[in-house]
Amino acid sequence: MNPKLVEKLSLWQLAILIFIFEVGSVAVVGVGQEAKQDAWIAIALATGIGIGLIAFYMFLLSKLPGKNLFEILVFCLGKWVGKFIGALYVLYFFYIASRVLRDFCELIITVIFKRTPIETIAITMMLVIVYMLYLGLEVLGRTSEVFIPYVFSFIIFIGLGTLFSGEMEFKNLQPILADGIGPIAKAIFPQLLTFPFGEMIAFMMIIPYLTKFKKAGKVSIAAVAISGLMIIYASVIQITTLGLNMWERSSFPLLSAAREISLLAFIERVDLIIVFIVMYGIIVKVSVFFYGGLKGIEVIINKPYRTLVFPLGMVISYFSIQISDTFAEHIEEGIMVIPMFLHLPFQLFIPALITPILIWKVKKQQRRTDNESV
Amino acid sequence: MSLFDILFKRHKNKQGNKKTEEELFEQDEISKQYFTNLKKNKNQLKNLFQDTFDFNIDSIKIADQEACVCYLGTMLDKDALTNKVLNAAKSSSKQSLLMDIEEIRDTYFPTCAFEYADNFHKVVWQVLNGYAVIMVDGQKKALALEIGNKEHRAIMEPSTQTIIRGPKESFVENINTNISLVRRRIKNPRLTFESMIIGRDTKTTVAIGYIGNIMNEDILNEVRNRLKKVDIGGVLDSGNIEEFIKDKSFTPFPLTFNTERPDSICGHILEGKAAIFVDGSPFVLTVPSVLTDFFQSSEDYYQPFLMSSFIRAIRYISFMVALVLPSLYVALSTFHQELMPTQLLVSIQAQREGVPFPAVIEIFIMELTFEVLREAGVRMPRAVGQTVSIVGALVIGQAAVEAGLVSNVLVIVVAFTAIASFVSPIYNFSISTRLLRFILILCAAVYGLYGVLLFLIVMVIHLVSLRSFGVPYLAPIAPFKLEDQGDVFVRLPLWTNRTRPTYLYTKSPIKKEGSGKPSPPMQKGGG
Amino acid sequence: MKRKCLLILVMVAFVLTGCWDSVELNDIAIVTGMAIDPGEDKKYRLTLEYMNPANFSKTSSQQGAPVSTMVQEGNSIADLAGKVNVGASRQLVFSHTRVLFINEKIAEEGILGFLDGLERSAPFRNDFNILITKSHKAEDYVKINNPLEKVPSLKLQKQAKSFAEGWGGDPKVVLSDFIDALISKGRNPVTNTVVLKGDPEKGSKQESNMSNGREALILFDGLAVFDNEKLAGYLSLDDSRNYMWTQDLKQTTLTFPCHDHGDSAKEKQYVNVRVPNSRTKMETYYRNEQPVLKVNIYTEAQIIETQCSDDLTKIDTFKKLEKNAEKYIEESVGRTISKTQKEYGVDIFGFGEALYRQDYKKFKDVEDDWNKEFARAEVVVSAKVQIRRAGTKSKSFLTELSDGMEE
Amino acid sequence: MITLTFCTVYIALLSLVSTIDMFIYKQSFLTSLSYLFMQGKGTNEWMINVGVGVGFLYAIAVDYRLKKGKGSQKG
Structure with missing residues (x-):
């Protein structure tokens, strides 16, 4: 007797998923270094753009309720072209999933383990994700519901902990807007725009499966806004605790910041909290991308995705190691290649291109049904 | 007949339950036919029960008719049987009026609980249930009389789920x-x-x-x-x-x-x-x-709510402790020495000096020893159980440490884990933590804290995928139901708890109207 | 069925892999202190101090010395730490390092060589004190016994903490602060210094714990001032407290004269106040192309001891004492700053950073030779002291005495 | 079908990764593709290769079972 494997998410679960998706990895990796001490301003502005972005995605989805990105592509571009673009999206999602997984493996290897091969981390992590997705999207949503209090309160705790340990120095945030808005603009475009906010394109695969689709827009906008606030909070912690120089040089700034916590002469060395936040954040992120890709394949080959979870999960863990030989290559690709050649086209250009076609086709369809009904 | 028996019947008819005793007997290939001829019935019964010593068929005469009473002697009180049936038979045999079975019952057994059996399956069923079945020659039905007084245990205080305040009854076997x-x-x-x-x-x-x-x-x-x-x-x-x-x-x-x-x-x-x-x-x-049921004791509702909420928090914490403490010990001491405060690390290290086993083996030995002791303590006759606990306490607590086989800290870890695992009010829930604990120790031994976290995540994934009769097992937490939170991690005062759990989708979700908040009497007048 | 297969796979993956990083507690030794001296043939001479856990066990205490040390020479610190097992039996764990002693000779040559390794590697935490050793070799400092704290480095760290909290004499410089100051163009690093009094030979013996007096004692001895990565010179212990006034000093006790009259220090009468709380605001600005360094100190105090006969129940007395205290603080802090300007010409106070925050454009112009600007700057120190209360007695008996004398 | 999808995704990702390597290291497509297989001797990369292998076998097994299931349904 298998439990019913339902693929429905509640609004609350969607909000949680978006929150963890956005905050999980970004809070730890640290973003907006180009903007220096004004990173939080850059993030605030980028959150505004991110809200616009998700509103735009929601607009696309609302034109054809219940259809996901791939079905919209097929609807707009016809069966063959649509499926081809869809296949490119599948590749994009899988590739990003591998990259995200790699981020986490690097963290674990650098921070916790010295001799453990990175490959085992990738595989074990992927097995957990495979197990989760095999049980369905709903399980992902519910697991996140269980963990959200921890993720949320741990991030808050890090802030309070560093504050009460006396490690925060708010003067590190000064001077504000020293070099004008040039650096901020540079930080926003393309880095902050695409990572973390643009990556929400993957939610175009999930939002159609909501129980209450109509309210999804407002909820996801609220979730993006809250996660924006959280990222600002995290970056303020990082900058004030570490100082500008250290922050720019740290691979995992929130971790370095958390290491400064020392309360009651006993609560110290709380690295584990960070590892947990990242770990769960990464699980959600990889799952969402992976799920997006799988759903795309489902549309393309017309078969349920469940049997594909395990083999393709292994492929992702394989590529998480293969995408780059060295950490330097990984970072360089992340800065030079990925935003311009992968993120921007897939997150902005293609959706922007299909918008007019979509509107036109939907109108045509409506007219036809109107005519028929008349 | 008591009230609930009537209710039984009503529902049996209404629902048309297929699983009745008759059906079950058909599976056993027992014929269903009840004969009007007494002899045939007798033979049929004798064939069925063969030579079990406690099966009796006593021939009697009721109202001048050939009859017999059949029963399992071990299932009923023979004195009562003699009083009720044989006396009636004796008194009736003097009359020579032909009576059908209903009249017989009305006349001679007006106070007995009874049932008519119009087919053979029912007869067998009632005999097995400890009824005395009276079969009268020439009748289409047999009369089953409840003689009662089967042996059973009196209602006592619960032995597995004791509480301090609240009703002290417990269920029995009947x-x-x-x-x-x-x-x-x-x-x-x-x-x-x-x-x-x-x-x-x-x-x-x-x-x-x-x-x-x-x-x-x-x-x-x-x-x-x-x-x-x-x-x-x-x-x-x-x-x-x-x-x-x-x-x-x-x-x-x-x-x-x-x-x-x-x-x-x-x-x-x-x-x-x-x-x-x-x-x-x-x-x-x-x-x-759902999962949270296993953290709730009925006493929570009899004690002041602040106290109950606190105790409930203790239960959740001790569940986590029982689950992860040993694996945490393994992970911290063999993988992540840097995560421990210096003083703690030094004192643990000092105690582990000279211990010949790796931490994993050490903790496995101790946990296993403890499980064995626990099992022995449960199975042993009560008189010997004392001995077991004394030996256990001495062997584990004292001798093993002094012999340098295990470290002091480890004994504390194992003991605390064990005590924490007893906190769950429902026994078979605490068993589950015992099993998972061992897997967690393995994970910790292989991957340290990463392994522990990974397994905990897998465990939560497993938990959320579980359903109990269609209801998600982690119900008020995931999927999250705000209305139900008053009785999950804390217990709010009873007057705030106005609804039934929403995850059960009850027909009348509202338990009571109005707030019912207790308040001091209104001050009369002003001035 | 499929799920079971998957489960088995997970189990296999778990069990077959793994255990790479596990190390038993019996196989590690916890490093608590490091000392770096110039080597004889090679670049560095590293002394590691690690604990002997048997000594800390409750049941069999006092087995052997609480710590042992290991000396090696080599060209990089990480290399030395890596091959320490040439002589030590256990793997060393560096995450609990408490103190890093650096010989002043090394510091004079520059300490960039090993800072990166310490910062980059994950095991090192950012919570060890960096101390410059004067007089003796750094190696000796990790060997000096003490009856209260068994581990020399732990003793030093505790000492530093108590000193910082009680008197405000330790700038609490940890690795990240040091590196921050090193990178920053508007600030130069400082660290505390220690000096060894007595005979290190005797002090390193266990027997020395048996006597009441100390054969050898490690004392704090003011600040070491760095010009970038090189040691430029020292400031005295009093100067180091004055330095701390500019850096948000938390607690201290302050003794200042309560009268203006009297010349030599011995003739004067003094008041001692305890400062439980103090805030500092630094401002740097240019007035007619002349940099001005302004320090505003706001502080609270309560009287601990007085040698004067002034009536402590009077507002006027409080006002007078406050003024004297302000004057005293202003003078002494000002003295320290101008001493630094004149002798070393490096900005250890962070006035450059203050300018960076307050006037970013101006700082951009001068950042490359900020130290020169610092040296020629005008110093303005203003203190604001509020004496709140006067301990458990209101009037001193001295007041009564002097009253009686007057009558 | 599962196996086919598996192979397609694998090959497509492989070419994507080598294309990116091509730009990063400024070398020809084939060189970067061969590097993907060449590098990692002596490291633990065999593990992920085994992982992919297991995934591939799994895909074949599922395909086989699906086919058998279909066959028996028809027959």
């Missing part, structure tokens, strides 16, 4: 007594008990108890269907049934709640759950059950 214990507490005519017979050989009576206008119909049907599907030789305890109606077998977590406390069963029934009574078992099941 199903009718158990049902009456519930009935006495819930005086609601919509409280319904449906019975069915399960078990090819034991033919155990199983009853589903619920309140008709609260319980969700879909869940109830699911319960009925699953119980109907149960096909098993013997039902000796509710545990047997439990395994058949679980949603998923491959899980360490109990998917049905069981208790021997009538008050907590009543609480569950009032919330909109179904209770499953099994004859012969003092443990009654309730379904659907």
